[in-house]
Amino acid sequence: MSQSNLQQTRIDQFYKVVSNKNTGCGVKLSPELLKQKYNSSRKSLSLLRKKRNSTKMSNFVESEIQILEQKTSKCSQNLKRTSSSELENSPKKVKSSVADSSPQNTNNQTPLKLRSPNQITSPGKVSNFTPKKSPQKNRNSSSPNKSSPRKLFFADRINVENVQQAIENLNLLRQGSIVPNEFDLNSVYQCVQFSIVYSDAIIPNAHKFELKDIIFPQEKHADHLLMVVMDVFSNPINCGYFTREELDLIFSLFTLSPESQMLFVRLLKRKLSWHRTSSIKYPEVSSDLDPFFKELVQSGFCTSDLESTDTPVLLNMLQVDEVRSICQKLKIDHRGNKPLLMERLLKYGNSSKSFFIGAKSPKSVLRSKALIILQPCVCLPEKIINLFDRIFTLLYPVQDPSESIADLFLTLTSVHKGEILFPPIEKQESFPIFQNRAHLISFVESKNALKEILALIEKKDWEAVRDLGQFALRQLSKVDKRDCESSLPLHIRKFIPEYTWVKVLSISVDAFKKTPETIQEAVNILETLIAEKSFTQSSRGRWYSELALIEMHHRKDLERSAELTLHALQQVTLTEVDVSGLLERLRKLMRRKTGISNETKSKIQKVQEELENQGIVIQTTRSTTIFATMASRAEAGGKSTWSVTINGNDKYYGSVEMLALQHYTAEKSYHVGLHCEGSLPVTLFAVFFWDELYKTFVPGAFVSKYQDAPLDLFTAEFFNNRKKFIEEKIKFIRALDLDTFTDWMQDRFLNYNQYRSVMSNTLFKNDQHFKEIVTCLGIDGVTGICERLVSNFRLWRSGFPDLILWNSLTAKCKIVEVKGPGDTLSEKQKLWLQYLERLGIDVEVCHVEGMYLDVFYI
Incomplete structure (x- = not known):
């Protein structure tokens, strides 16, 4: 889209963060600026909506809105925005998250389950979507009969307001009314109220997304993906974490054929690696998936280019009989299991180049034979994986790190069926938890590292656990300690990437304790964690205990163990359990006849008496x-x-x-x-x-x-x-x-x-x-x-x-x-x-x- 055709909006005009306790501590919008900017668009949001496109789909959806307004108006939790005229007359109308005096029961069911009318979702239909430059049209054509069974079924499955809200927010970001996020989280959470203000006036003739371009797949998993995306972007705060190009790409997914959408979501739930298309069977999607693989590749949601893939990965994708066949063709011993055959082939591929001019190298020959057998293959591009990872994180930032995308979709299905009900919350506030786009990206990276280390521990791959622990240590060493000094509430600090890296590092300690060669690294990590005072203060007692245990049992240095234990008992962040555990270690040290000096024993005895006088003594239970x-x-x-x-x-x-x-x-x-x-x-x-x-x-x-x-x-x-x-x-x-x-x-x-x-x-x-x-x-x-x-x-x-x-x-x-x-x-x-x-x-x-x-x- 040409930038010359899009009039830009400054952040100080249309996007304000207002946080206050009793009086506003933000900056009010200037009505004069809004008059100059949108003199031709000073109508309320209700008037603007009446000038949208008059298509069969828009009429259909409008009738559904009428039904929903009559039956489920109380369930709407969408963000209210302020039009340009409203901003002029009532500048205090902003999106606020504050405690309400009256209870509000929110519906925590799946916010969107879509089924579309036949006229826009015929099987195999592909939309030629491009953001359009078209005038707004009248919406006065007749609506479908309100008694239509299909319409009632559709209304029961869809949150129309979420879809419309998301599309409008995406259009507002495209035209510059919603700008990239740059929140001062410390200020936001120091105040009781958070408000965000922006103009909702749509620039006439601007390139924009339209509801009629969406092809609703009418299938559970694909509908859930659409629901997730629309639910996330119905909150304008979330739009500011993405670029316009990314939002164009996301929207274009839902203009693909229903089968392609169904296939994409299944690939997203699978292991994120290369897949041979011949081995993927989804009869509920289609008996022939090739056209839809091609559509996903052409639209950028899949890649089929194996040229940059490492040779070991290519060989691992082959069946054992196929690997054996390559060995036979290359005159290599073809006896043995697959790992042994792969080892021989890789050795062949790494051998010297051919002496004949123009001849292919052994590695090229090996790769070409593997590629001939494998074609075609597909995988999700890294940018697509990262893009949807961020969307899922915004939807469910507190998902258990041991759970997968498939687990998330299982939860969504259970919620939609009514098998899972989450507690109704008094106030579904929309406070930001990420400062900006870079913050979100860094958090997702650290979250994936935590997910990976938990999977490695389950596999008992201790070498890989140690490698990831070292990587986490390097990540923490790059951080300026001043950046970690925060007045944020403790539950919001959990979304700071360094918090998650500390967790990854702490989890890796056990892997370093498993070999004598890496014990010193375990000590170094524990000392680093203890020195880190910005996050997880409640774990300091456990880290001290681990360090004292290493000195006592692995290094047999009782003096050092006693010194660490005595020092740990002086910390103010210890829990009652920490103190009790450290006292028990002192008792064990006192029972040792050798390896600990009388002077140290005297110090231990003095500390024990002081704590006993404070009542910190565990009585024996019957x-x-x-x-x-x-x-x-x-x-x-x-x-x-x-x-x-x-x-x-x-x-x-x-x-x-x-x-x-x-x-x-x-x-x-x-x-x-x-x-x-x-x-x-x-x-x-x-x-x-x-x-x-x-x-x-x-x-x-x-x-x-x-x-x-x-x-x-x-x-x-x-x-x-x-x-x-x-x-x-x-x-x-x-x-x-x-x-x-x-x-x-x-x-x-x-x-x-x-x-x-x-x-x-x-x-x-x-x-x-x-x-x-x-x-x-x-x-x-x-x-x-x-x-x-x-x-x-x-x-x-x-x-x-x-x-x-x-x-x-x-x-x-x-x-x-x-x-x-x-x-x-x-x-x-x-x-x-x-x-x-x-x-x-x-x-x-x-x-x-x-x-x-x-x-x-x-």
Whole structure:
């Protein structure tokens, strides 16, 4: 598009970020500038929309909008923009994200599921899309009959406003009304309110995207991809993270034939590598995929050029018989498996060049034979992968790094079917979490590194893990420490790339500890992490413990280990679990007869006494021992299997926890039991503090519709962000009688158990069991457990004992930690047991001992 045909708009005219507490701290738009810029377009948005194209599709969609406005108007969460005339008369009309006084229930279903009318989605239709320069047309032609079954079905599947909003935003970016993002995140989050203002006036005769150019694929996976893109770009903030060329490319995807769109989304969900088209079969798309592969290649969404691909990659794509065939043609030994044959071929390819002038080199001969067999092949270009990776990140920035694109689409499908419901949020705010385009790109790179290192650990590829750890170390060394100094909330700092690189580096430490040659590198990394004070301060205690452990067990330097432990105890960021673990290490050092000086022992003893005077002492919990028959011993990291007898006759095999559960419920004191671990306290916590979790506004706490918890829940700031509401809730609960409290908890459990949240949906057989546990624990017990989690959810969500047993007739319960042979209590488990005991709850440690019995020979 010629720049001369497009009148540019300055950032200070149409794109302002306003952040304020009580008074505005931004800059207001000048009505005079807007008059000069768009004197011919000073009409409201409602008037502008009446002048859009008059096509069958636009009439059809307009009728759908009327239906949606009547039936689902309350579900719309689209960004309201300000037209040029509105800006002149009412400059305070801006997009704001602030706490509302009135509750708003938002619909968290899939925001877009599209099915189009037949006239624009005939099979195989290809749109000749180019952004058009056309006058706006009248939209007065008749609409389809409102009783049309197809129309009602379409309206049920589509969020028309999202599609229109996205297209308008893309057009506004093309003409310069929306400009590249450059947010001052520190200022944004220091204020209570975030506002963004820009003109929504469409320049007449400008090149623009049009709704009628979209070909709706009418297929689940392709519809989901369209939904994702439209949902992301319906928020104008997200448009500012992309270039105009990228947005042109994205929009052009949805002008391709339905089959090509269906094929593309399936390639996107597959392993991102080269694929032989002959091995890809999607009969639900077409029996012949070649035309659609060609369409994707011609439009730039696939590449088929193998010339720059490395020879080992080419050979690896071949079947073993094909590799053997090449060996035979090149007079190479063709016996053996595929890796051996590939090794011989690569050796041949790296051999000396031919002595004959003009003859091909061995490497060229090898590559040509492989290419002849492989053709045709396709893969997604790197720029396409990166482009959609950024879009998916904006849609779901908190997706579990162990999940893939296919997992994301599975979630979208489950949401659309109603199989997954996310909690309704009071306020779906649109606070930015990325400063600019470069910030987003860097974050995606670090996020992919985290995803990769988790996959490598699962494969136990320790060499590759170490390489990635070294790469993360180099990335952190490039960062100016002044750039990491931030006043951002802790939950927003998670989107700073350096935060993720710190996580990658921390995860890699175990791989460096596996060989004596790399122990020193593990020490260097831990020292680097400890020196890093901008991110993950809550992990410093663990890093100190790791460093002290290396000195004690790997290097046998007890003095250095003691020195590190004593120094660590002086840190202010330590958790209760950290302090307890470091004290236990000092006790072990004190028991050593050699390797540690008397002077160091005196220092240790002094520190122990000081901490004991502060009450940091773990009391021993009552324990019992039971004996049973072991069917198989636990492998490393696994669980042992035990023979369990029911009613003195029937036998089955289960875990040590199930054995203990059967032992306790067989007694008359407790008739019901549950293997719960951390699921019980987290469920109690979610039911108890649901309003504070999902109905309290905190800027940036919810950045996606597919979130099961506020982001700040996993930081030290969660309590302070909601202190007033939490304290009021606890005061309210303690004023209730037990019957009222249990009914209140049961009602809330029934209401909230349907949602995917932090609580478990499968722990209890029914709500009556939940009510009985609440009754047996009592107000003090439930409130005490919830207070512990609200103080530091990230720390205390784990470590809770294994079992809870109760008797609804006597209103008594017992909480039990089960330990098999050779298993010991962790420091966190000890602290949980001690805390529960202080609440007046009956707790116990059950040790299970037994004899080995091979189940296969019974």
